[in-house]
Amino acid sequence: xxxxxxxxxxxxxxxxxxxxxxxxxxxxxxxxxxxxxxxxxxxxxxxxxxxxxxxxxxxxxxxxxxxxxxxxxxxxxxxxxxxxxxxxxxxxxxxxxxxxxxxxxxxxxxxxxxxxxxxxxxxxxxxxxxxxxxxxxxxxxxxxxxxxxxxxxxxxxxxxxxxxxxxxxxxxxxxxxxxxxxxxxxxxxxxxxxxxxxxxxxxxxxxxxxxxxxxxxxxxxxxxxxxxxxxxxxxxxxxxxxxxxxxxxxxxxx
Amino acid sequence: xxxxxxxxxxxxxxxxxxxxxxxxxxxxxxxxxxxxxxxxxxxxxxxxxxxxxxxxxxxxxxxxxxxxxxxxxxxxxxxxxxxxxxxxxxxxxxxxxxxxxxxxxxxxxxxxxxxxxxxxxxxxxxxxxxxxxxxxxxxxxxxxxxxxxxxxxxxxxxxxxxxxxxxxxxxxxxxxxxxxxxxxxxxxxxxxxxxxxxxxxxxxxxxxxxxxxxxxxxxxxxxxxxxxxxxxxxxxxxxxxxxxxxxxxxxxxxxxxxxxxxxxxxxxxxxxxxx
Numbered sequence: 139x140x141x142x143x144x145x146x147x148x149x150x151x152x153x154x155x156x157x158x159x160x161x162x163x164x165x166x167x168x169x170x171x172x173x174x175x176x177x178x179x180x181x182x183x184x185x186x187x188x189x190x191x192x193x194x195x196x197x198x199x200x201x202x203x204x205x206x207x208x209x210x211x212x213x214x215x216x217x218x219x220x221x222x223x224x225x226x227x228x229x230x231x232x233x234x235x236x237x238x239x240x241x242x243x244x245x246x247x248x249x250x251x252x253x254x255x256x257x258x259x260x261x262x263x264x265x266x267x268x269x270x271x272x273x274x275x276x277x278x279x280x281x282x283x284x285x286x287x288x289x290x291x292x293x294x295x296x297x298x299x300x301x302x303x304x305x306x307x308x309x310x311x312x313x314x315x316x317x318x319x320x321x322x323x324x325x326x327x328x329x330x331x332x333x334x335x336x337x338x339x340x341x342x343x344x345x346x347x348x349x350x351x352x353x354x355x356x357x358x359x360x361x362x363x364x365x366x367x368x369x370x371x372x373x374x375x376x377x378x379x380x381x382x383x384x385x386x387x388x389x390x391x392x
Numbered sequence: 393x394x395x396x397x398x399x400x401x402x403x404x405x406x407x408x409x410x411x412x413x414x415x416x417x418x419x420x421x422x423x424x425x426x427x428x429x430x431x432x433x434x435x436x437x438x439x440x441x442x443x444x445x446x447x448x449x450x451x452x453x454x455x456x457x458x459x460x461x462x463x464x465x466x467x468x469x470x471x472x473x474x475x476x477x478x479x480x481x482x483x484x485x486x487x488x489x490x491x492x493x494x495x496x497x498x499x500x501x502x503x504x505x506x507x508x509x510x511x512x513x514x515x516x517x518x519x520x521x522x523x524x525x526x527x528x529x530x531x532x533x534x535x536x537x538x539x540x541x542x543x544x545x546x547x548x549x550x551x552x553x554x555x556x557x558x559x560x561x562x563x564x565x566x567x568x569x570x571x572x573x574x575x576x577x578x579x580x581x582x583x584x585x586x587x588x589x590x591x592x593x594x595x596x597x598x599x600x601x602x603x604x605x606x607x608x609x610x611x612x613x614x615x616x617x618x619x620x621x622x623x624x625x626x627x628x629x630x631x632x633x634x635x636x637x638x639x640x641x642x643x644x645x646x647x648x649x650x651x652x653x654x655x656x657x658x659x660x661x662x663x664x665x666x667x
Contacts, residue, residue, distance in 0.1 A: 156665075157665075164576065164577045164578075165576050165577050165578040166572065166576035166578050166579055166582065167578055167582075169576060214505075217506075217507065217508060218401060218508035219504070219505060219506065219507065219508055220665060221403055221661060222403055225403075226402070226403055226404040227401075227402075227403045228400065228401065228402045228403070228404075229400070229401040229402075230398045230399075230400050231398045231399065232398075232399060235506070235507060237506065238506045238507070241503065241506055241507060242503060244430060244434060246433070246434045246437050247430060247433060247434065251429075251430070251433065254426060255426045255427075255430055258420075258422050258423040258425075258426035258427075259423060259503065259507055259509060260507065261419070261420065261423075261509075262422070263422040264422060264425070264426070287437075310398060
């Protein structure tokens with residue numbers, strides 16, 4: 139009897155601490171010596187502090203905030219790259235992190251081989267990727283080059299292949315970085331079309347961006363992150379206005 | 393909409409770490425295969441001699457060692473080239489794989505800081521690549537053994553068992569080295585020096601009987617002695633390894649694997665979380 143309103147993502151009091159680099163003992167010998175002297179200091183740098191929010195399926199969240207505010211850390215926790223130091227996060231559904239296009243790509247391998255390797259990093263088997271390959275080749279318009287090593291590709295071609303491989307999936311939750319549109323104008327339009335398709339199919343979105351216009355236009359809700367905390371959470375226009383006022387004039391953070 | 397089929401991740405629900413890691417590794421078994429294929433393809437596309445090099449390099453190595461230990465130092469080991477090759481074939485596999493697991497943590501982190509995958513895939517992939525190279529180096533080894541007048545012997549059929557035991561041991565040590573190297577920068581260099589020393593306290597360029605009595609314990613308590621012997625007995629002696637050798641070999645492999653997996657599972661999340 140799972141209600142349909144169960145959140146896709148829910149964070150309860152999530153904090154994440156990083157080790158402070160200056161306290162980070164980098165070598166085993168130094169570690170052993172300090173351990174013997176009882177001088178191991180555990181310094182912490184807070185990446186996220188007591189963040190709580192939940193996202194319903196189909197919501198499109200724009201995450202805004204200055205550099206170093208914790209946007210990437212937040213995405214890392216949701217993508218399960220890091221486990222929270224404290225608090226709890228629950229995710230229902232398959233997450234597709236579209237943050238790093240072309241992850242695992244190697245210049246010596248062919249387009250086909252790279253797509254399969256990329257798929258394996260995302261948890262897909264070779265067979266599943268072979269089924270997807272025609273669609274990826276078609277979308278990236280690289281059918282004729284699939285068996286050439288990608289070091290022979292232009293930058294734009296690699297980007298097209300990476301985008302096609304990353305987005306030719308059927309995830310429930312997408313983590314998207316602003317810098318996703320790639321290639322020439324025509325291909326950029328195609329990328330936007332594909333993202334709009336995800337939107338229409340009711341996929342849950344988290345978009346990290348510096349473009350407030352994009353948030354106002356495409357998101358159903360916005361989160362303003364500052365210093366590891368969510369300072370404002372609400373309708374895009376409201377949050378963007380507050381953020382804009384703070385960022386341009388020093389108005390106090392909400 | 394079948395909500396029931398959605399995978400659910402709950403960070404607060406934690407089972408036994410070693411079991412969770414094992415389940416994740418199984419889930420990502422395809423990735424291990426793809427990583428092995430990538431390394432092999434890239435290696436052989438780049439190198440001029442291609443596969444031939446994997447076969448040629450042990451040959452050159454054997455000639456050099458024969459020159460030193462058979463012609464110059466005259467250790468008196470009968471049929472030194474075969475004695476040496478049949479022992480060093482496993483040693484090379486072990487040292488290549490474990491040194492690789494120690495040196496690849498930065499590359500691995502480039503991937504694991506972007507996408508969630510079990511890090512053990514990198515260790516397993518190293519072992520996989522090592523196994524392919526081991527199989528390739530067995531070809532010239534067998535040719536030389538035949539050329540030196542050792543005919544095919546039924547004991548050779550034991551070799552797959554030796555490979556299996558050796559691979560388990562190597563995986564265990566590889567996991568420990570990988571986990572430590574993920575946290576500490578000096579593990580790579582330190583381990584390289586240790587392995588070099590380990591080579592010389594293992595009977596590979598000499599026979600155990602050449603070791604003076606009071607130093608014998610070094611050889612006797614060295615697990616590598618038994619693992620190397622598992623390869624040498626069938627090839628060089630034409631015998632199955634003795635029951636003691638087999639028993640200590642299996643014991644060493646299983647302990648290394650268990651200790652390695654427990655250590656990896658307990659520590660990797662903390663050690664791997666560097667920024």
